[in-house]
Structures are given as C-alpha cells and as structure tokens.
Amino acid sequence: xxxxxxxxxxxxxxxxxxxxxxxxxxxxxxxxxxxxxxxxxxxxxxxxxxxxxxxxxxxxxxxxxxxxxxxxxxxxxxxxxxxxxxxxxxxxxxxxxxxxxxxxxxxxxxxxxxxxxxxxxxxxxxxxxxxxxxxxxxxxxxxxxxxxxxxxxxxxxxxxxxxxxxxxxxxxxxxxxxxxxxxxxxxxxxxxxxxxxxxxxxxxxxxxxxxxxxxxxxxxxxxxxxxxxxxxxxxxxxxxxxxxxxxxxxxxxxxxxxxxxxxxxxxxxxxxxxxxxxxxxxxxxxxxxxxxxxxxxxxxxxxxxxxxxxxxxxxxxxxxxxxxxxxxxxxxxxxxxxxxxxxxxxxxxxxxxxxxxxxxxxxxxxxxxxxxxxxxxxxxxxxxxxxxxxxx
Numbered sequence: 554x555x556x557x558x559x560x561x562x563x564x565x566x567x568x569x570x571x572x573x574x575x576x577x578x579x580x581x582x583x584x585x586x587x588x589x590x591x592x593x594x595x596x597x598x599x600x601x602x603x604x605x606x607x608x609x610x611x612x613x614x615x616x617x618x619x620x621x622x623x624x625x626x627x628x629x630x631x632x633x634x635x636x637x638x639x640x641x642x643x644x645x646x647x648x649x650x651x652x653x654x655x656x657x658x659x660x661x662x663x664x665x666x667x668x669x670x671x672x673x674x675x676x677x678x679x680x681x682x683x684x685x686x687x688x689x690x691x692x693x694x695x696x697x698x699x700x701x702x703x704x705x706x707x708x709x710x711x712x713x714x715x716x717x718x719x720x721x722x723x724x725x726x727x728x729x730x731x732x733x734x735x736x737x738x739x740x741x742x743x744x745x746x747x748x749x750x751x752x753x754x755x756x757x758x759x760x761x762x763x764x765x766x767x768x769x770x771x772x773x774x775x776x777x778x779x780x781x782x783x784x785x786x787x788x789x790x791x792x793x794x795x796x797x798x799x800x801x802x803x804x805x806x807x808x809x810x811x812x813x814x815x816x817x818x819x820x821x822x823x824x825x826x827x828x829x830x831x832x833x834x835x836x837x838x839x840x841x842x843x844x845x846x847x848x849x850x851x852x853x854x855x856x857x858x859x860x861x862x863x864x865x866x867x868x869x870x871x872x873x874x875x876x877x878x879x880x881x882x883x884x885x886x887x888x889x890x891x892x893x894x895x896x897x898x899x900x901x902x903x904x905x906x907x908x909x910x911x912x913x914x915x916x917x918x919x920x921x922x923x924x925x926x927x928x929x930x931x932x933x934x935x936x937x938x939x940x941x942x943x944x945x
Contacts (some may be wrong), residue, residue: 558584558626558637561686567778570858571766573759575699576683576699581673582640585682585702586650586822587710588612589633591664592659594929597632597922603900604661605925606918607735607806609633610902611653611665611890613916614733619649623906626684626696628859629916631924635703635810635859636671637684637696637934639792641770647717652729652809654719659810660802667717668710693914698859699762719809730807732905736824738792738798739898739920740785744869747785748876749919751892751927752862753935764888768879775875776868778856783866785899785917786850790887793828796821819883853901853915863924865917884934892931896920 557580564575590596590608597605612634617623619642623915627636638646650667657665668824672682682702686694710716740747752768754761769778775785793799800820804812830842856864873895880891899918906912 555893556663558624558684558686558696560652561684563686565688565690567856568585568766568769568773570601570685570687570697570791571762571769573699573762575685576697577595577685578723579637579682579684579923581671583637583672584640584643584646584772585670585672585675585706586612586616586636586638586646587633587668587670587707587715588635588653589649589707589711589807590668592602593632593663593667595882595921596663597783597925599708601663602920602922602925603664603735604802605632606902606916607802608657608663608665608899609735610733610904610916611657611730611806612636612667614730614904615649615653616903617762617906618731619645622943623693623904623914625914628696628698628857628891629858629902630863631918631922635707636697636858637682637752641769642659643669649726652726656730656806656809660805666710668706668715669717670709670715671707672702673868675705676862678705680705688927689853689858689914690851691848693912695857695914696853696913697857698861699758701757703860705757727807727809733806733902734792734799734803734905735900735902737901737903738794739765739767739900741898742785742867742919743782743787743790744872746868746870746873746895747897747898747919748868748873749892749894749923749927750862750864750866750868750876750880751924751931753860753881753890753909753931755888755890768862769888771879772876774922775879778864778866784850785855785867786853786901788836788849789848791846793824799824817935822915833939849901849903849913849915852913853917855917865919865923889935890931890938892927892929892934894921894923894926894930896918896923
C-alpha cells in the first residue's frame with residue numbers, strides 16, 4: 554500500500570491544520586476516489602437524511618475493509634466521501650466501490666455516483682492535493698486536505714470524467730461493508746443547537762490557510778472548540794436507536810437489500826448486549842463497552858478540513874448568533890464563503906474495526922441535512938460572486 558500516509562508527521566492540536574508545513578503533496582500515481590449521493594437534497598427533504606449519511610459512509614467502510622485499515626486518507630462529507638488510495642489495487646477498489654453502490658441502491662433506493670481520478674491528472678491541471686494527518690485523542694488519525702484538487706476532481710466526476718460505469722456486481726458482498734452501523738439515536742444538543750458549519754477561504758494556498766488561522770482564533774473566542782461541551786457526542790446523553798429501525802437499516806445495507814430474520818435477530822441481540830454491558834460497566838472478554846462508548850467523542854470527525862473547513866458543534870443561541878455575524882462579516886470583507894445549517898440534533902454513523910484497541914471512528918453530521926444543506930448556501934455565495942465578477 555505504500556508508506557505515504559503513515560510517514561506523515563501527525564499533529565494533535567486542531568488549530569495546526571492552518572500551518573502549511575504540516576501538509577505533504579500526495580504521490581502523483583495515487584487515485585482520488587469521489588462518491589456523492591445523487592439527488593441528496595431531495596432525499597433529505599423527504600426525510601431520508603439518516604440513510605443519506607449511511608450511504609455516504611459506505612465508501613470509507615468498503616475501502617477500509619479492503620485495505621484492512623482506516624489508516625489511509627479519507628473524509629466523510631455527509632452525502633458522500635473522498636479518499637486517496639494506492640494505484641496497485643485499482644481493480645479491487647473499483648469492485649468494492651461497485652458493491653457499495655449496489656448495496657446503497659438496493660437498501661435505500663439512493664444512487665451513489667462514484668468516480669476515480671488519477672492524482673497525476675490533477676497535478677497536470679494545476680490542482681495538486683496535499684495531505685496532513687490529524688490524530689484524534691486516544692484514537693486513529695483522520696486526513697486533512699489542502700489545495701483545489703478535491704474540488705476539481707468532484708467537478709470532473711459530476712461531469713462524467715473518471716466516473717465508474719454503473720455495472721453492479723452479480724452478487725452482493727456481505728463482508729464489504731462490515732463494521733458500518735447507525736445504532737445510536739440522534740444526538741440532542743445540550744446547549745440548544747447543533748450547528749453545521751462550512752467555510753471555504755477565497756484565498757489560495759498559504760493565503761487561504763492564514764485566513765482560516767485568523768478565523769479559528771475568532772471562533773475560539775466565541776466557543777471553546779476544545780471543550781467537551783462543543784462536541785456533539787456526549788457519552789452521558791447517548792441513547793440507542795430503536796431496535797427495529799437500526800437493525801432493519803443496517804441489515805438491508807449489509808446484505809444488499811435482502812434481509813433475513815436471522816440477521817435482524819443478530820443485530821438486535823448485539824444492540825441489547827451493548828446496552829446491558831454499558832449499564833453494568835463490566836467488560837466481556839476484550840469487549841469493554843463502557844470504555845468504547847466513553848471514547849466515541851474523541852474518536853469523532855466533528856471538525857475537519859478538506860479544502861473547506863467543516864464542523865458540527867453544539868452551540869447556545871448566543872454562540873450561534875455570534876458565529877453567524879462573524880462569518881457574514883468575513884464574507885462581506887471578501888475573505889470567505891460559508892454555509893450554515895442549524896438543527897436540534899446531530900447524527901452519528903459509526904465504523905467499528907475492533908472493540909478492543911480503539912479501532913473505531915464516528916462520522917458526525919447535523920440532522921435534517923447538516924452539511925448538505927449548509928453546502929447549498931455556500932455554493933449560492935460562490936455562484937453569486939462569479940456572476941458579480943462577470944457583470945459589466
């Protein structure tokens with residue numbers, strides 16, 4: 554697989570993502586994976602936001618199961634995902650991405666558009682991708698991306714360039730998406746609002762990172778991003794999703810649409826066992842449920858950077874108002890574009906490799922569309938700026 558990502562010098566202070574020196578250009582022969590749920594906005598408005606999130610996370614689960622690790626560059630975007638993968642396994646990668654697409658369609662009736670773009674082509678187009686490695690406290694690392702390469706790759710795939718053909722495999726692969734689940738009920742805000750935030754600097758390269766550095770300082774003055782209260786996941790407030798809803802959704806996705814009663818019983822039993830062991834506070838062999846639940850918050854991706862700053866934070870009404878004012882002020886000054894979406898709850902989609910050694914990561918999005926709805930505002934601002942620049 555190569556040592557590119559493993560050899561990156563990690564950083565643990567979130568604010569350091571604004572330092573250009575923590576990034577390293579990705580190898581030119583690696584492949585950029587782009588997936589996106591087509592028609593996600595309509596699906597979200599129809600109440601399918603939870604399934605949109607599950608569909609978006611299938612890319613990461615399929616690649617992690619194939620590669621045998623989550624130690625590769627990826628980012629969860631709510632209604633899709635992006636990753637960088639080694640070229641020598643292209644055939645296998647195309648196969649598991651096809652499996653994910655087939656399972657999503659049969660389970661939820663959603664279309665997961667998928668594409669592969671060689672990084673070399675983005676470099677030649679003047680849009681290289683640089684990667685940094687942010688270490689979650691006590692857990693795995695997640696990748697941060699700088700540059701314009703991901704944005705360009707997404708535009709290419711949506712236009713058809715690099716898009717994988719819709720040739721689903723003949724048979725479902727039940728092992729392809731193992732470990733992916735959504736067994737927890739929506740996360741309720743302790744302060745009043747779960748605020749999904751997208752911020753894209755208008756400056757390029759180091760200039761854009763400097764803009765975000767100054768912005769993070771101002772955001773930090775409004776809400777302490779390091780405080781547990783800002784994290785949407787609070788172990789004391791976690792509640793299990795309704796058995797039938799969680800088990801049916803997971804079983805349909807894992808099996809590619811065909812659900813057996815035995816699978817439903819198995820998932821239901823696992824959920825009940827977790828609830829009992831958590832209440833008792835005793836481990837079962839190497840399975841320490843209470844430790845697992847307590848570590849979810851620090852194993853989450855509630856803040857990240859993939860050319861766009863993405864965060865879902867728990868805010869008071871006063872904090873939300875101050876953040877809106879700050880971002881609008883920066884937009885008017887011509888430094889950033891932004892998108893916001895407020896909801897009472899957030900959603901958590903989980904990928905569990907193993908219980909025993911902290912090999913789990915949790916993807917957070919605002920409820921009722923979260924990132925996808927914030928992106929509508931962000932894209933509207935960007936389009937308005939382009940139109941204003943073209944006006945005579």
